[in-house]
Amino acid sequence: xxxxxxxxxxxxxxxxxxxxxxxxxxxxxxxxxxxxxxxxxxxxxxxxxxxxxxxxxxxxxxxxxxxxxxxxxxxxxxxxxxxxxxxxxxxxxxxxxxxxxxxxxxxxxxxxxxxxxxxxxxxxxxxxxxxxxxxxxxxxxxxxxxxxxxxxxxxxxxxxxxxxxxxxxxxxxxxxxxxxxxxxxxxxxxxxxxxxxxxxxxxxxxxxxxxxxxxxxxxxxxxxxxxxxxxxxxxxxxxxxxxxxxxxxxxxxxxxxxxxxxxxxxxxxxxxxxxxxxxxxxxxxxx
Amino acid sequence: xxxxxxxxxxxxxxxxxxxxxxxxxxxxxxxxxxxxxxxxxxxxxxxxxxxxxxxxxxxxxxxxxxxxxxxxxxxxxxxxxxxxxxxxxxxxxxxxxxxxxxxxxxxxxxxxxxxxxxxxxxxxxxxxxxxxxxxxxxxxxxxxxxxxxxxxxxxxxxxxxxxxxxxxxxxxxxxxxxxxxxxxxxxxxxxxxxxxxxxxxxxxxxxxxxxxxxxxxxxxxxxxxxxxxxxxxxxxxxxxxxxxxxxxxxxxxxxxxxxxxxxxxxxxxxxxxxxxxxxxxxxxxxxxxxxxxxxxxxxxxxxxxxxxxxxxxxxxxxxxxxxxxxxxxxxxxxxxxxxxxxxxxxxxxxxxxxxxxxxxxxxxxxxxxxxxxxxxxxxxxxxxxxxxxxxxxxxxxxxxxxxxxxxxxxxxxxxxxxxxxxxxxxxxxxxxxxxxxxxxxxxxxxxxxxxxxxxxxxxxxxxxxxxxxxxxxxxxxxxxx
Numbered sequence: 056x057x058x059x060x061x062x063x064x065x066x067x068x069x070x071x072x073x074x075x076x077x078x079x080x081x082x083x084x085x086x087x088x089x090x091x092x093x094x095x096x097x098x099x100x101x102x103x104x105x106x107x108x109x110x111x112x113x114x115x116x117x118x119x120x121x122x123x124x125x126x127x128x129x130x131x132x133x134x135x136x137x138x139x140x141x142x143x144x145x146x147x148x149x150x151x152x153x154x155x156x157x158x159x160x161x162x163x164x165x166x167x168x169x170x171x172x173x174x175x176x177x178x179x180x181x182x183x184x185x186x187x188x189x190x191x192x193x194x195x196x197x198x199x200x201x202x203x204x205x206x207x208x209x210x211x212x213x214x215x216x217x218x219x220x221x222x223x224x225x226x227x228x229x230x231x232x233x234x235x236x237x238x239x240x241x242x243x244x245x246x247x248x249x250x251x252x253x254x255x256x257x258x259x260x261x262x263x264x265x266x267x268x269x270x271x272x273x274x275x276x277x278x279x280x281x282x283x284x285x286x287x288x289x290x291x292x293x294x295x296x297x298x299x300x301x302x303x304x305x306x307x308x309x310x311x312x313x314x315x316x317x318x319x320x321x322x323x324x325x326x327x328x329x330x331x332x333x334x335x336x337x338x339x340x341x342x
Numbered sequence: 343x344x345x346x347x348x349x350x351x352x353x354x355x356x357x358x359x360x361x362x363x364x365x366x367x368x369x370x371x372x373x374x375x376x377x378x379x380x381x382x383x384x385x386x387x388x389x390x391x392x393x394x395x396x397x398x399x400x401x402x403x404x405x406x407x408x409x410x411x412x413x414x415x416x417x418x419x420x421x422x423x424x425x426x427x428x429x430x431x432x433x434x435x436x437x438x439x440x441x442x443x444x445x446x447x448x449x450x451x452x453x454x455x456x457x458x459x460x461x462x463x464x465x466x467x468x469x470x471x472x473x474x475x476x477x478x479x480x481x482x483x484x485x486x487x488x489x490x491x492x493x494x495x496x497x498x499x500x501x502x503x504x505x506x507x508x509x510x511x512x513x514x515x516x517x518x519x520x521x522x523x524x525x526x527x528x529x530x531x532x533x534x535x536x537x538x539x540x541x542x543x544x545x546x547x548x549x550x551x552x553x554x555x556x557x558x559x560x561x562x563x564x565x566x567x568x569x570x571x572x573x574x575x576x577x578x579x580x581x582x583x584x585x586x587x588x589x590x591x592x593x594x595x596x597x598x599x600x601x602x603x604x605x606x607x608x609x610x611x612x613x614x615x616x617x618x619x620x621x622x623x624x625x626x627x628x629x630x631x632x633x634x635x636x637x638x639x640x641x642x643x644x645x646x647x648x649x650x651x652x653x654x655x656x657x658x659x660x661x662x663x664x665x666x667x668x669x670x671x672x673x674x675x676x677x678x679x680x681x682x683x684x685x686x687x688x689x690x691x692x693x694x695x696x697x698x699x700x701x702x703x704x705x706x707x708x709x710x711x712x713x714x715x716x717x718x719x720x721x722x723x724x725x726x727x728x729x730x731x732x733x734x735x736x737x738x739x740x741x742x743x744x745x746x747x748x749x750x751x752x753x754x755x756x757x758x759x760x761x762x763x764x765x766x767x768x769x770x771x772x773x774x775x776x777x778x779x780x781x782x783x784x785x786x787x788x789x790x791x792x793x794x795x796x797x798x799x800x801x802x803x804x805x806x807x808x809x810x811x812x813x814x815x816x817x818x819x820x821x822x823x
Contacts, residue, residue: 096669100649193451197458203438282451285438285460296441297413302664302734303648304641 085317092310099307112311133312136294141319142205143280143290144273147212148266155220156262160254162221163228174225177218185214185278196283203285211279216269223268227261228254263330271320291316395491402712403432409716410452410464411437412445415664416532416699417465419733420720427719433712446470453479453704462707463717468509468698469588471527472777476514481703482525486714497718501740506530506698509773516607516778516821528700529721530739532729534658535694535766536589541653542680542757544569552682556594559656559685560622563630566653575630577652580638582793584785588695588775590656591792593684595619596693596774603776607822609812611788612805620792621801628796636793650675656684658697659763660736663756680757683765692769698739737763780819784812 091099093108116133161167162174192211193202201207231254239249255262280290291312298309411417417439424435438461440448449466452459453474466474474480486492487499499507513524538552538559545551548569553559559576567575579586595602600615610616627635632646640661647655648665650672655662659681665671666679686692701720703713719725723742729735731748743749744763753759775781791808795801816822 097672100645100651190451190454194455194458197455197460202460281440281444281448286436289438293440293444296443297439299441299443299641301412301414301442301640303670304645 088310092314094307112307116308116312136289136291139288140290143208144270146209147216147273148270151216151220155217159221159224160228163225177221180214181218189282193282203287208288212273215272219269220265223265227258231257260330263327399431405712406434407462409437410461411439412465413439413441415734419729419735456706459704459706462713463703466700466702472781475527476779479705480527481705484526501742502530505772506739518776521777528702530698531701532735533698533737534660535696536593537659537762538682538684539655539662541678543678544653553685555685556622560626563626567630574632574652576654577632577643577646578656579643580635584782586789587785592695592774597687597691609809612809617802624795681759681762683762694766694771695774
């Protein structure tokens with residue numbers, strides 16, 4: 056009896072220990088990024104954990120660099136780049152939700168000619184390399200006046216966010232029995248209330264997971280804002296590279312910018328965590 | 343019944359939304375015309391007005407220009423001084439700045455848009471002319487330079503160092519003899535000579551002198567490694583990129599009398615000369631270079647040197663200058679960097695390869711005369727002097743600035759910098775590569791060969807293979823028969 060309890064405790068300790076090690080392993084890149092963001096230029100290339108931490112890098116990315124001299128990259132537009140990313144990614148997710156949720160529902164519930172072809176077409180946006188479509192897209196964007204506009208970036212992000220949203224939500228809608236909708240109809244609910252009051256709450260975990268992933272993918276996108284955007288809509292992914300100039304690599308400021316840039320994703324992930332875990336695993340074993 | 347009709351309504355709406363998104367998301371690309379690569383903009387009609395016979399800075403008053411710039415100290419000087427240009431001309435100038443890692447992707451894609459391109463002028467390197475000019479993306483500039491109605495009488499184009507000017511002239515024919523012929527496709531704006539930079543304190547303490555031959559370069563690098571095993575004896579680029587070839591390696595290659603192609607465009611990278619230089623270079627890198635040499639770009643090489651992790655560097659002279667600055671250099675490095683022209687070839691020749699940051703005009707621009715106003719201002723003596731003295735526009739492209747006392751006083755703080763320039767410029771300083779449209783592909787493959795030899799492959803065999811591959815590519819592209 057006692058041996059069993061010791062074994063159990065030992066197993067628990069081992070598993071906790073393993074989890075702690077894995078936790079450190081998984082979070083180490085983030086920890087390293089934070090440490091580098093607190094380093095001065097002089098200590099940047101040392102690999103020691105003991106150094107003189109400074110908030111100078113954060114000050115510099117928000118308020119610019121007041122130093123003058125060779126190769127100093129003044130960078131005070133970071134708040135604007137951050138805002139650009141926020142507008143583009145949030146806008147893209149909202150637009151995807153507005154059109155993707157009904158689209159997913161239609162693909163899940165109705166039978167119509169070419170349904171699977173249509174669904175596959177949406178999916179194909181994800182596996183077509185961005186570089187393949189970027190040149191014709193850039194020509195069209197310039198001709199339509201969409202180059203370097205928020206709407207242009209939000210629109211092109213649909214290639215990233217929409218397929219994800221549609222395909223994740225489609226499986227959720229398919230899991231909901233049509234009987235529920237029919238029961239509500241019998242109770243006199245109009246179709247839009249059935250959709251809003253019954254179906255949407257049921258797919259909320261999937262909605263949260265898909266929206267978060269869509270946001271992350273949009274936020275991390277590099278090639279679309281690089282090619283289809285100019286200075287007005289430059290996002291943090293493109294702008295962060297600017298901390299490495301020909302004169303000097305400000306890896307510490309790049310790290311500070313990355314720390315700030317990862318905050319929205321971390322906050323979002325934490326705030327919808329309870330949906331997220333269920334959302335990601337839900338439907339995974341669906342036959 | 344009610345259920346069915348509601349259901350039908352919902353179905354209709356959902357289908358409509360699905361369809362509209364499908365059209366929105368994929369309709370545009372499907373109806374895309376192919377990118378217009380034959381940018382043939384109007385070369386005479388300036389939106390700002392007709393040539394009146396006399397030059398006038400105000401000829402484009404009220405017009406606006408759009409520039410595409412690379413994140414660079416030169417660009418920072420320009421951006422800071424743009425208000426002066428706007429005041430002088432009454433024009434407005436907007437610009438987009440992109441990081442260098444992806445800058446040329448951005449340029450290439452925009453130039454492909456032809457007349458619908460966004461930018462009137464852009465920063466470019468001289469090597470890019472070999473890719474952009476044959477495609478018709480770059481406006482030839484000689485007509486503007488020679489037109490007194492379009493060019494400020496004080497412009498003095500001839501003051502720009504002839505080696506730089508000629509390196510940006512090309513008649514679109516592959517072959518070294520064609521460089522310096524034909525049209526002027528870009529204006530030199532700032533440039534880099536590949537030189538030998540070293541830690542004077544370490545050299546002095548160990549009674550070393552800068553190497554004067556390739557053998558000495560290898561030997562000194564090995565000695566430096568022995569003196570400080572924690573430091574690289576020498577740091578040079580080594581990543582899988584054309585830029586690995588062009589700094590120190592190409593300078594040594596050319597100085598030793600090797601050529602990349604003969605007059606018939608037959609690759610010569612497996613000649614006895616080329617194999618010897620390559621073997622010695624790789625021996626140097628293997629025994630005295632940085633550990634992760636095959637990942638080394640401009641940034642790693644410069645960072646290592648500035649951080650005191652390398653005793654010498656064979657790269658652009660301005661890279662050493664940027665690393666020898668407060669807040670960049672480690673304490674032991676600051677003020678201890680010195681320059682030397684680099685080892686000579688067996689015949690005492692010094693053939694320094696150069697990189698030229700330049701300004702070029704988009705052939706698809708709709709405001710060419712106005713763009714030319716900007717280009718001549720940005721490459722004029724007044725702005726470039728300010729850039730060199732007050733900002734970091736080194737190296738200046740104009741002879742007058744090298745002779746400027748303020749500039750000389752500024753650069754005198756950098757040990758032997760000016761002397762190195764004088765030696766390099768009085769020797770054979772030019773682009774040592776043969777101009778040809780496949781430059782980037784073929785030179786990247788050359789870098790791959792260096793990496794393979796570094797990894798242990800036989801130099802002669804690997805370079806033979808390289809030459810076979812390049813010969814085939816040049817034939818496929820119709821460059822050789």
